[in-house]
Amino acid sequence: MAATEGLTRFSALDPMLPPPAPPALGDRIEVATADGARVAGGVQRHRHGPGDPPLLWSAAEVWQLFPDAGTAGTEGFDLLLGELRSRVDAEAPGSDSACVVNWPSRDAEAIRAFLDHGLAPLSALAVRTEGPPPAPAPGDAAIRVAGPADFDAVLALCTATFDYTGLVAHRRREQTAELLAPALRHALDEPLTWLAEAEGEPVALAQCAWVDSGEGAEAAELLPPGRWGYVNNLVTVAGHRGSGVGRALMARVHRELLGAGATATYLYYNPTNPLSSVFWHRQGYRPLWTSWEAHPATALR
Template sequence: MDIAEPLLAAHRARFAAVDALLPPAAPPAEGRRLDAATADGTRVTGVLQRHRLGPGDVPMLWSAADVWQLFPYIGDTGTEGADLLLRRLKDVLAEEAAGDDSACLVVWPSRDAEAIRAFLDHGLVPLGALGVRTAAPAEADPGVTVRRAGPADFAAALELATATFDYTGLVAAARRVNTAELLAPSLRDALAEEEPAVWLAEEDGELRALAHCAWVDATETNAAGELLPAGRWGYVNNVVTAAGRRGGGLGRALMARVHRELHAGGATRTYLYYNPTNPLSSVFWHRQGYRPLWTSWEVRPASALR
């Protein structure tokens, strides 16, 4: 979809000024175009996509089933431009049937405070963040046993991986009844790989913490490259410490080893997704050296957009 070249140039300049770690802003995706103009006549544009998911789709772990995602192009208009496009989105939703399992979503650079003002005014909340870490890996704690997981660990690993959604279901997206079934295939595949990307921390002979990780190559031509600078990244997919064992250093010891292994595998930096509304992970990951690069702003259900 084409938009005016001056607006696209201003959009890219805004991203570059807001956060030097952002990759060059991607051109507009396909979708329904929403247009508006500021008080001084500056044109702004949004692209609206609608995504519908079924019960067996893995993104249902964190997503609503019916999502209206807005891609704003506001140039240097700041709060006013973002506000105008969200008003246009509200007009569109007035014509649609949005059920309870629905959401409006905007993924936006975390450091753009002017846009944040508009998101808050329209009832969106920060339900997800892509955090990046560029620091050197810390030394592992020799007092904690951390090892690679294998196929024999599947049942215990799945139980731990599923348990994290018991807690996040309270502070972010509600837990799905089929969470274990959605997690199982990718976890089983990871455990079966020659070079497993799943790590376990043990205490008193019991598995107490898990980290499910991967390596991701961000390029100019793939989806990862739209969010991350080009290069080889370590991806921290799911990390959980068993309830009742949190706060004792298991997670820190586990991630010290995981970060070291990811860097040894060729990753120059690491990234993950976490819930800013989660009072545990939002503190833990910042202490691990991560900071938000992109934030997912949502309102659920979609009809609640103000």
């Protein structure tokens, strides 16, 4: 599809979408619909080794489909997914494998094809440009910036996140703590992680970062231009969920990030997670991109 067609298509789907990226590199596929329209996309293969951090959110062996931006209509996606399955069948994937398509969340015609082919919405990139007023902090919790001395507590809280999401999204890895540790040590050198404490004990954590979405940046394929506050992880320990501590923590985070010049904030959450899917919508976030996946890869119909 021509670049102008892709731009028109994306603009019609969601005004928050950035201009579409050029056609993806990789194994190019092209098919024709019943009325002769040409539909194309790229397929990329990814393999992750035992110590690779992407294993925290990804299968070890991935076939990722990148439909060209102008792709429209259920039939076109149906045909592309059929071609993707043909490529999977030629390589006999193992059990730790997946087929993945990341696509604008509001494209209902594409969703119909994704569901028909056995894909599930396992991750969503959500943005918050406006939201409810900050909640007052609970009387029994104190919020402070975390630093290097808090590494053990932060690692335990972040690991707990994956213990739970391992039930409702990607399967938990046995080496979760080892995969998390290097990035967490680096993150704690910056004042972008906050801890909520009750009676001196950490009960919730928000780990954040800065992401620039400028010309040539990887983030520019997903986000409008700007300096974005990224909420990488939020976790509340089980005994304190529903107490308001998570809302208070995010009120602090939003004040800090927006006060420091963030254009807006974004995050990833699991639509299949019964806790986060409710919490983040109430915080003013809404999905912009959704990652649809079939596990193992042979589950793609």
